[in-house]
Amino acid sequence: xxxxxxSGGGLVQPGxxxxxxxxxxxxxxxxxxMGWYRQTPGKQRELAAVMSSGGATNYAxxxxxxxxxxxxxxxxxxxxxxxxxxxxxxxxYYCNSIHRGRSYWGQGTQVxxxx
Numbered sequence: 865x866x867x868x869x870x871s872g873g874g875l876v877q878p879g880x881x882x883x884x885x886x887x888x889x890x891x892x893x894x895x896x897x898m899g900w901y902r903q904t905p906g907k908q909r910e911l912a913a914v915m916s917s918g919g920a921t922n923y924a925x926x927x928x929x930x931x932x933x934x935x936x937x938x939x940x941x942x943x944x945x946x947x948x949x950x951x952x953x954x955x956x957y958y959c960n961s962i963h964r965g966r967s968y969w970g971q972g973t974q975v976x977x978x979x
Contacts, residue, residue: 866890866968870959873973876949880977884944886959886970891940897962898935898942902955902975909958913944927953949977 872884888895899914899922913923913933921933932945942959954977959970 866895866961866963866966868959868961868968868970870957870970870973873957873975875976875978877979878949878951878977880949881945881947882949882975884946884957884959884973884975886942886961888940888959888961888963888968891963894937895940895961895963897960898940899933899960900942900944901958901960902953903958903972904955912957914960915942946975949975951977953977 866888867890868888870886876882894917897914897916900912901909902912903909911924912927913931915921915933915935917937930948934943956972957975958972961968
């Protein structure tokens with residue numbers, strides 16, 4: 865069973881930065897796709913950024929140029945560097961891993977952007 869655990873959320877002022885980390889354990893072999901989604905109350909969970917084991921990336925338009933996703937494929941770890949944060953980035957951020965055709969989610973980490 866794959867376990868996904870996020871860390872790194874918190875409170876930051878507008879314009880500030882945060883780095884989220886996520887590790888997936890309990891797997892054999894490399895995970896095909898790892899990424900970050902976010903959700904605010906009353907809204908659907910939405911993509912922030914994903915990265916394949918080959919290095920291909922996909923970002924939501926709202927975060928392009930501000931967020932950077934990276935991976936340590938050997939350790940099944942993914943990071944999200946978030947710069948120039950805005951109040952509208954406030955959300956619970958969830959890590960997702962796609963491994964052998966199955967999707968695994970972490971419990972989420974709260975990111976709050978406020979002065």
